[in-house]
Amino acid sequence: MRRPLVERVYPADAKATLLRVNESREQIQKLLVTGDNRLKQGVSPQKARESYEQALEVAREAGLEESVRPLVEIRLADLERLYPGSTRSSPPDA
Numbered sequence: 001m002r003r004p005l006v007e008r009v010y011p012a013d014a015k016a017t018l019l020r021v022n023e024s025r026e027q028i029q030k031l032l033v034t035g036d037n038r039l040k041q042g043v044s045p046q047k048a049r050e051s052y053e054q055a056l057e058v059a060r061e062a063g064l065e066e067s068v069r070p071l072v073e074i075r076l077a078d079l080e081r082l083y084p085g086s087t088r089s090s091p092p093d094a
Contacts (some may be wrong), residue, residue: 024062031055035075045079045086052076 035051038044052072059068079086 021062021064024058024064027058028055028062028064028068031058032071032075039079039082047084048085049076049079052079 011052031051031054035055038051038080052075056065056068056072059065061074
């Protein structure tokens with residue numbers, strides 16, 4: 001039986017990193033789809049925006065921001081086009 005490629009090629013610490021990145025990618029995808037579904041279901045645009053921003057934060061933490069940012073920017077631009085003013089962040093707490 002062949003061992004998975006990850007076991008054959010990468011040392012243990014690299015495998016752990018790959019697993020974290022894969023988990024982050026899955027979480028990012030879930031957050032993007034959640035935001036999309038919230039819009040389709042008529043949930044508040046604010047909730048959709050929060051999902052997109054969470055996806056970007058997860059990407060930033062996993063070192064994937066450069067590849068995820070364009071996906072989030074497109075969604076936020078569409079959100080702004082459909083719901084003007086919806087992409088503005090909440091004012092900071094006083």
